Amino acid sequence: MMNARVSIVDAGEPTLDEATAIVGRAVAEARRLGITVSVAVCGPQGRLIAFSKMDGAGCMSARHAIGKAVASAISGEPSEFMPPPGDDLYCSIVEGEGTAAFHERGGVPLRRAGALRGAIGVYGEASCDQDLACATVGAATYR
Template identity: 55%
Template sequence: MELTLSEANGITASAIAQAKAIGVKVAVAVCGRDGRLVAFSKMDGAGHMTFRRAIGKAIASSISGQSSEVDPGDAATPGSQTVGGEGMAAFHAPGGLALIRDGALIGAIGVHGDATPDQDVACATAGVVELRRLPAALKAHST
């Protein structure tokens, strides 16, 4: 069960919409369950290094299957530690959430910006909510 680019773009758009609603500038990364980037957006005016931490939070959540502040140590998901060897480090701070479909980890979202940790989490949560909404929306468009 793979996370599609269409889904990842919808998740990213929802997180950015939430950031706009609460008045913060963020970067948003969505990766697959292996920790590799699927979609990324950085709002105009977001800090120069927000991209690294957004990606790092998405990687951290894909490694643990939980929120990004969790460091699973040796219990990391299979294959996800390869990303670290490729030069993309996990960042264990609030703002990353696992993306789960039918009980299976399919990826993660990471958000970082000129926001508080709670605001980063609120934006990431908007992305998770979008993933839950997508199957119904896709089904409605196919009939």
């Protein structure tokens, strides 16, 4: 009988504790702004690590927050960046994970020591500028 566990966690991505802290800071900023949002943190491959939907956030906010995080993680750019049509990396991750990238302001890459480690995505029903403000505060937690 095998008792050894095989880890499939990318050593460079945020841990669950780190991702949860990032989400918490973004939610705290949303509360400070008086808005409701959904917040997602994913690793560099666009795989979800942590997620939170505030009470009262719209039903589609979850998909959009995750989509912004995926868009930012796979490009290494803010989520509004649009990769060129047919970009192999973009197509393979989105198709493989089954999560559509959402190219609208509010997703921020997470970097440590200059290396891309994942991304945060925030979506609410206020403005993209407020989404970005929450994402930026959350991302500042990961340094």
